[in-house]
Amino acid sequence: MRAFGYARPADAGEAAALLRAGARAMGGGTDLLTQLDRGILPADEVVDLRALGLSGIEHDGGGVRIGATTSVADVERDAGIGERFPGLRQAAGAVGSPQLREMGTVGGNLCQQVRCWYFRHPDLQCWLRGGETCYAQIGDHRKHGLEPGDCISVAPSDLAAALLVLDAEVETTGRRMPLADLYRKATAERRSTLVLEPGEFLTAVEVPRAPDASTYVIAGERAAWSFALVGVAAARFGDDVRMAAIGVSNLPRPLDPDDPAAGLPGLEMTRWKRRLLETLASDARAAVGR
Secondary structure: OOOOEEEOOOOHHHHHHHHHOOOEEEOOOOOHHHHHHOOOOOOOEEEEOOOOOOOOEEEEOOEEEEEOOOEHHHHHHOHHHHHHOHHHHHHHHOOOOHHHHHHOEHHHHHOOOOOOOOOOOOOOOOHHHOOOOOHHHHOOOOOOOOOOOOOOOOOOOHHHHHHHOOOOEEEEOOOEEEHHHHEOOOOOOOOOOEOOOOOOOEEEEEEOOOOOEEEEEEEOOOOOOOOOOEEEEEEEEOOEEEEEEEOOOOOOEEEOOOOOOOOOOOOOOOOHHHHHHHHHHHHHHHHOOO
8 A cells, every 4th residue: 555644634724724735634534545545636634624623413494504524424314304304315325335325525526536447547647638639439428428528427425416406605725616516627737637726625515495396316336335336316395396417417407407418418338327317307307306
């Protein structure tokens, strides 16, 4: 195993300073530590954020506030979330295995790296990691995106899809923004799908109000733990139905409920996903009553 330093600051300012110096932020470490061990992400030190008091679930009026280091399992277990935000509870229950949900955090799930076997290969430097080639486009991309681009990997966060349709906002150490604005298309100048600046990290997620109905449906390769091939969230506020998906493009993607595959033509090996997306979108829409 590769050696790297470990810090567990009790002050957000100290944590931010360490991150600006090149350390990596860590919640539960379920994704980060495997990447560091394989040399996928360079870092000499990890900064454990779990001593900063960023855990907990608070129900206030019609909304809910979830600390960034709250475990995914706590979101799944919370009675208030299960009663008023069933789609979010279902998304939390779809994350990894029970063991990973106990360790993994909300912030870590939202900020995790893409699930692409070329990106995560220790001997390859793909386009997203600063190289010249998206190896998926010239190799096996059966599980990749439906949208052409420099990188065709897919957003993997189940929570992101569920929170996106709930109009969630995220708080960081420096600002507050809609969840959708946390994500960005990677460019040649900045190979990242997150807008976070050096030293900035998530502190909380807030959902302002409960929908009339919500759901999250996924399809994977097996019923046991596997990452979603496609996941679709839906929420209904009165007559307004909102939908979003993961597993189809680089970023968690809002969908048109009437034409969920719009703008997603599919690639040579992924056009089959269009039918899957449309089927899941139909199931999700039916589940919220529209």
